[in-house]
Amino acid sequence: MEKILKKYKHASRDNLIPILQEVQDKEGFLSEKMLVKIGKHLKLPVSKIYGVATFYNQFRFQPKGKYHIQVCRGTACHVLGSASVMQELKKILKIKNDETTRDGLFSLEIVACIGACGLAPVIAINGEFHAKVSSESIKKIIKNLKK
Amino acid sequence: MSKIIAIVGLGSCGIAAGAGKIFDKLNLFAESKKYDVLVKKTSCIGMCYREPLVEIIDKFGKYLYGGVDENILEEILEQHTKKQSPLNKYVVHSELLKTKDDVFWEGQIKIALRHCGYIDPESIEEYEKYDGYKALRKIADKNISRDDVIKEILDSGLRGRGGGGFLTGLKWKFAKAEVSDVKYIICNADEGDPGAFMDKNLLEGDPHSIIEGMIIGAYAIGASVGIVYCRAEYPLAIVRINIALEQARKNGYLGKNIMNIKGFDLDIYVKEGAGAFVCGEETALMSSIEGKRGMPRKRPPYPAVSGLWKEPTNINNVETYSNVSWIINKGAVAYSKYGTEKSKGTKAFSLTGKINHGGLIEVPMGISIHDIVFKLGGGIQDGKKFKAVQLGGPSGGCIPAHLDNTIVDYDSVNATGAIMGSGGIVVMDETTCMVDIARFFLDFTQKESCGKCTFCRVGTKRMLEILTRITEGEGKDGDIETLETLSYQIKDGSLCGLGQTAPNPVLTTIKYFREEYEAHINDKRCPAGSCTKLLSYEIIPDLCTGCRICAINCPSSAIDGAKKEIHFIRQSDCISCGICVIKCNFDAIKVY
Ligand SMILES: Cc1cc2nc3c(=O)[nH]c(=O)nc-3n(C[C@H](O)[C@H](O)[C@H](O)COP(=O)(O)O)c2cc1C
Ligand code: SF4
Ligand code: FES
Numbered sequence: 001m002e003k004i005l006k007k008y009k010h011a012s013r014d015n016l017i018p019i020l021q022e023v024q025d026k027e028g029f030l031s032e033k034m035l036v037k038i039g040k041h042l043k044l045p046v047s048k049i050y051g052v053a054t055f056y057n058q059f060r061f062q063p064k065g066k067y068h069i070q071v072c073r074g075t076a077c078h079v080l081g082s083a084s085v086m087q088e089l090k091k092i093l094k095i096k097n098d099e100t101t102r103d104g105l106f107s108l109e110i111v112a113c114i115g116a117c118g119l120a121p122v123i124a125i126n127g128e129f130h131a132k133v134s135s136e137s138i139k140k141i142i143k144n145l146k147k
Numbered sequence: 148m149s150k151i152i153a154i155v156g157l158g159s160c161g162i163a164a165g166a167g168k169i170f171d172k173l174n175l176f177a178e179s180k181k182y183d184v185l186v187k188k189t190s191c192i193g194m195c196y197r198e199p200l201v202e203i204i205d206k207f208g209k210y211l212y213g214g215v216d217e218n219i220l221e222e223i224l225e226q227h228t229k230k231q232s233p234l235n236k237y238v239v240h241s242e243l244l245k246t247k248d249d250v251f252w253e254g255q256i257k258i259a260l261r262h263c264g265y266i267d268p269e270s271i272e273e274y275e276k277y278d279g280y281k282a283l284r285k286i287a288d289k290n291i292s293r294d295d296v297i298k299e300i301l302d303s304g305l306r307g308r309g310g311g312g313f314l315t316g317l318k319w320k321f322a323k324a325e326v327s328d329v330k331y332i333i334c335n336a337d338e339g340d341p342g343a344f345m346d347k348n349l350l351e352g353d354p355h356s357i358i359e360g361m362i363i364g365a366y367a368i369g370a371s372v373g374i375v376y377c378r379a380e381y382p383l384a385i386v387r388i389n390i391a392l393e394q395a396r397k398n399g400y401l402g403k404n405i406m407n408i409k410g411f412d413l414d415i416y417v418k419e420g421a422g423a424f425v426c427g428e429e430t431a432l433m434s435s436i437e438g439k440r441g442m443p444r445k446r447p448p449y450p451a452v453s454g455l456w457k458e459p460t461n462i463n464n465v466e467t468y469s470n471v472s473w474i475i476n477k478g479a480v481a482y483s484k485y486g487t488e489k490s491k492g493t494k495a496f497s498l499t500g501k502i503n504h505g506g507l508i509e510v511p512m513g514i515s516i517h518d519i520v521f522k523l524g525g526g527i528q529d530g531k532k533f534k535a536v537q538l539g540g541p542s543g544g545c546i547p548a549h550l551d552n553t554i555v556d557y558d559s560v561n562a563t564g565a566i567m568g569s570g571g572i573v574v575m576d577e578t579t580c581m582v583d584i585a586r587f588f589l590d591f592t593q594k595e596s597c598g599k600c601t602f603c604r605v606g607t608k609r610m611l612e613i614l615t616r617i618t619e620g621e622g623k624d625g626d627i628e629t630l631e632t633l634s635y636q637i638k639d640g641s642l643c644g645l646g647q648t649a650p651n652p653v654l655t656t657i658k659y660f661r662e663e664y665e666a667h668i669n670d671k672r673c674p675a676g677s678c679t680k681l682l683s684y685e686i687i688p689d690l691c692t693g694c695r696i697c698a699i700n701c702p703s704s705a706i707d708g709a710k711k712e713i714h715f716i717r718q719s720d721c722i723s724c725g726i727c728v729i730k731c732n733f734d735a736i737k738v739y
Binding site: 012013014015016017018020021051052055056057058059072073074075076077078079080111112113114115116117118119120122127129130131135136 | 159160162163164195196198338339340341342343344347348379380381382418419420421422423424435436437438439440441497499500501505506507537540571573575579584587588591597729
């Protein structure tokens with residue numbers, strides 16, 4: 001975190017989003033403490049920073065799970081049944097969108113189209129795509145990860 | 148043994164289908180010298196439905212193989228190296244033989260996508276080999292003036308591919324006319340339509356063509372700073388465009404006095420979006436680059452007059468830029484030969500949904516929806532009935548099957564109430580519920596509204612509530628009329644394109660599928676059999692084996708019956724979740 005801020009030594013307003021992105025990349029999420037630090041660095045009120053961070057879907061305020069599951073909510077995936085995949089995931093993991101399981105193993109995020117619509121419905125686990133998933137196949141995938 | 152070349156399609160769709168493993172395996176073979184093969188990579192060629200794809204080039208010609216797994220790969224390599232012949236049954240495309248996938252290629256004209264799937268996107272040498280940076284060189288060598296570049300683009304009839312369809316040449320002319328010390332040129336790579344991936348494939352597959360287009364645009368309008376604003380959801384695209392920019396700098400296509408044109412300085416850098424659909428709108432995009440919340444502002448002033456940091460700015464879409472160097476090379480006449488009177492050239496579309504050949508296509512403007520769905524697209528999956536296509540994503544609308552003779556050009560599509568949009572085509576069949584689709588898009592726009600305008604913020608929420616009620620069987624008399632009224636109010640009361648077009652998916656589905664809305668509201672019935680809450684379930688005694696699997700899985704314990712005896716659903720407790728249908732191994736559950 002310090003390193004990132006050092007890199008943007010003479011940072012101005014337009015560096016805010018890149019800084020938030022880099023910090024989240026490193027830390028996995030944005031905590032209140034981090035936002036305060038960034039605010040001091042950029043000489044911006046924390047409320048402004050919070051305003052920007054909450055505006056964009058990319059930023060999260062809870063740590064990710066060991067396995068971060070992204071479910072595509074794009075049109076192609078919807079038409080081919082992504083809603084039932086999401087429902088199944090919520091059911092077996094007992095968490096909602098943007099939450100992390102208690103044991104820190106899984107977190108769930110709904111994302112807009114990830115551009116693999118030809119293979120819909122698609123989910124990504126830690127960035128790795130799983131193509132043509134169904135509410136059945138997802139159970140197996142989760143079971144394998146729990147091992 | 149004879150040397151062969153194997154090229155693996157490593158676009159994100161290919162990687163999702165397992166092309167990475169194939170690539171690694173091939174490299175292993177090459178290293179261990181098991182097969183005498185030179186391994187290369189390329190991006191997506193558009194046949195997403197046949198991924199992973201491997202092209203083999205031997206001394207006779209090229210063969211594209213589809214659905215390749217590790218076993219098939221060995222078979223193919225054996226055949227080519229030992230028997231020097233192709234393995235016909237897996238070939239999906241080749242000039243040397245006919246395949247049943249040939250229909251996918253017939254009628255396609257590749258201009259914007261000319262290199263995608265053919266060259267290694269991470270190699271500037273390959274791009275240069277295929278006419279890359281030739282247009283820029285032509286401008287420098289022949290001393291083509293800035294006005295003449297603009298005239299060529301104007302004459303070609305190229306219209307912005309980001310959805311608005313504004314004449315690109317005209318936009319450039321306005322930007323050039325402004326006098327200022329600094330001007331910006333921006334590439335809109337925010338591709339917001341969920342379900343469209345043309346721009347992504349271009350960024351991943353041919354980043355240099357976008358950069359060359361931007362350089363030519365910068366020359367024409369006099370810009371010295373370029374920015375590619377790319378969605379963060381496209382990590383591979385960001386990596387590849389950054390590699391390409393570095394190469395372009397090294398080879399002198401970016402920098403000072405580019406191509407020895409005195410005073411022509413330009414550098415381009417990438418700015419990552421952060422996941423907000425509204426940032427695809429040009430004024431919101433610029434505000435996001437400035438580090439603010441991405442909220443649209445009123446136009447005029449247009450970006451050409453006062454854009455990024457209040458300086459003159461030109462902003463175009465990815466696909467728009469990738470057409471530019473082709474036009475400069477081959478001429479405006481060659482480009483305008485394709486298309487219709489008011490929509491020239493070709494357009495890339497991503498074809499998805501209930502279609503057999505899902506993927507990326509580029510076709511001349513003027514082709515009919517019918518030809519796209521049934522010829523290139525190979526018809527509907529599982530022999531189901533074609534119901535509609537959705538064009539233009541959340542800003543667009545549905546074109547029903549009976550209007551499938553509609554041709555794709557800006558005006559004909561607009562006449563149906565849909566819009567051309569950026570090029571996403573989602574195909575729907577008889578099992579897709581149109582009310583649910585309208586609800587899906589409203590859910591999207593409602594979440595993505597930036598909140599500035601009351602009608603867009605609150606109006607879409609009200610519409611979503613009504614649509615959700617209807618799909619859950621709680622629809623009331625007058626709902627359709629309320630939806631229509633709200634639609635027109637939102638259209639009139641919104642500042643930017645997001646709000647102004649948000650009601651389109653609802654209006655077009657009401658226009659063409661009103662009876663489906665009425666069935667939900669009046670009969671509490673979903674004709675497509677898709678809204679689970681409106682369905683009833685019953686066990687067919689003749690097929691029930693008494694295995695108890697449905698009873699065990701029913702979340703509401705609504706199924707009675709002892710082991711090996713016929714089961715029964717207590718309708719009073721059934722919550723219509725449909726789990727029993729999925730669970731039953733004997734198709735013994737009737738849905739109606
Ligand atoms: C809500 C909204 C989202 C948009 N999203 C995109 C987008 O993702 N990509 C894009 O190129 N244009 C998008 N546009 C259009 C841009 O505002 C702008 O017209 C376009 O980038 C201009 O480029 P063109 O003339 O080459 O089409 C969007 C517009 C609106 C209102
Ligand atoms: S129309 Fe909607 S998205 Fe556009 S500025 Fe208004 S509130 Fe924001
Ligand atoms: S709609 Fe899901 S990947 Fe595009």
